[in-house]
Amino acid sequence: MVDRLTDEIVGIHATGVELGLVVGGGNIVRGASAQERGMDRVSSDYMGMLATVINAMALQDLLERKGLDTRVLSAIRMDEVAEPYIRRRAVRHLEKGRVAIFAAGTGNPYFSTDTAAVLRATEIGADAVLKATNVDGIYTADPRMEPDAEFIEKISYLDVLKRDLRVMDATAISMCRENDLPIVIFNIHRKDAVKSILAGEPVGSTVVEG
Numbered sequence: 711m712v713d714r715l716t717d718e719i720v721g722i723h724a725t726g727v728e729l730g731l732v733v734g735g736g737n738i739v740r741g742a743s744a745q746e747r748g749m750d751r752v753s754s755d756y757m758g759m760l761a762t763v764i765n766a767m768a769l770q771d772l773l774e775r776k777g778l779d780t781r782v783l784s785a786i787r788m789d790e791v792a793e794p795y796i797r798r799r800a801v802r803h804l805e806k807g808r809v810a811i812f813a814a815g816t817g818n819p820y821f822s823t824d825t826a827a828v829l830r831a832t833e834i835g836a837d838a839v840l841k842a843t844n845v846d847g848i849y850t851a852d853p854r855m856e857p858d859a860e861f862i863e864k865i866s867y868l869d870v871l872k873r874d875l876r877v878m879d880a881t882a883i884s885m886c887r888e889n890d891l892p893i894v895i896f897n898i899h900r901k902d903a904v905k906s907i908l909a910g911e912p913v914g915s916t917v918v919e920g
Contacts, residue, residue: 714901716772719809722904723778728804730834731811732827733769735761741819755819759786762823766813767791773809780809785817785826797833804834824882832889839891840907841878842898847915848877863912866920877917886917893917 723729738761744754766782773780781803784792792813793799800810815826824841831839845852848870851859862875867887871880877895878886886893896903896914906913 711898712769712772715898716769716776718902718904719773720776720778722908723807723809725908727908729809730800730804730830730836731766731769731809732823732830733762733765733811733813734823735759735763735765737761738764752819755821756786759814759817762815763788763792763813766811770811778809779807780811782811782813785812785814800830801834810834822879822882824878825885828878828882828885828891831891832885836891838894839886840894840896840904842903843877843895844898846897846900847895848875848917850875862915864916864918867917868920870917877915883917887919890919 719729719731735758739754739757741751741754741758744757745751763782763784763786766784770780770782782792783795783800783803785795787794795812795814795817800812803810812826812830815821815823816829827841828839830836845854846861848862848865849859850862853859865875867883870877870883877883878893883893885891894907894914894916896907900913903913
């Protein structure tokens with residue numbers, strides 16, 4: 711899957727689109743899960759952030775082997791493996807045609823990867839936030855648990871919050887609302903989904919101002 715996704719990223723970048731990528735670390739450690747097992751919340755969150763750096767480095771290696779110039783920018787300083795996140799530097803990398811990979815979340819505990827993604831998107835002046843998930847978009851309930859859940863093609867930020875749909879955490883949704891930043895939720899397993907979204911095709915679910 712990662713091989714396919716990186717091929718798609720290379721293809722999208724070739725069209726001239728500036729791309730910032732935010733990578734999670736749940737395949738290595740989830741802060742919430744560690745906390746449930748009795749670990750201190752702050753320590754578990756930092757472990758989760760460090761896990762995202764490992765994934766960001768792996769993603770960078772794959773992309774660069776396919777000829778793409780990338781930079782990993784970490785919210786936690788670790789100069790031997792990644793650049794420190796500095797907004798102006800990130801914007802400059804994008805202007806120079808590099809793909810920016812944002813790692814280590816916000817650098818602070820108690821904030822999710824969703825919030826980190828929206829924060830970086832607003833800082834670099836992104837046109838939209840695209841979130842890849844394991845389902846086709848937003849549903850009234852988890853379709854994997856409730857087969858009768860209804861698909862929602864378009865919804866407002868406020869309705870997402872009111873209905874507690876949990877497509878992203880409330881902080882991330884609120885930040886998008888304050889900055890009028892559209893969100894597209896799509897299935898990571900759908901081939902060329904991002905390319906189709908950028909072409910204006912109806913893919914997944916869109917969260918915009920009502």
